[in-house]
Amino acid sequence: MTKIERIQTGVRMEKRLLKVLKGLAEYLDLSLGELLEGMTLHAFEGKAPFSRETLKKIDHLKAVYDLQLSAVECHALVEESHK
Template structure:
């Protein structure tokens, strides 16, 4: 069994694109982990320049993006802006 690492977590008011959140929640559910655990894992891998996902997960992500109508990709990363309020 892998040794656990104790951390201090904080609650945050993170704002995120609606369809991206749906994909992340569904992916966390698929892996039977919390959304926070999924995001922490993605960030830890990204900080080391690695992908957090294998081929099976990437295929699942493609399916979930299609299901939820998420067409954003890395080219959009620094171009997102809030929609005008209704």
């Protein structure tokens, strides 16, 4: 096992996306941080982080939380102004 040091971070994220990630972490029996670490490390190596079965679960969670965003939109998201 590789020893690491984790730090607490405050990250703002689209609400429905976060719900899907939390649901997926629960499904995989991981913490949200562990899920994000794994996804990031896979992405840094150009590898897909999820099996076909997990991708099906993600599609289900996206439907449950009405998440219709895609990677195409990731750099064009605009946050609603709060009143």
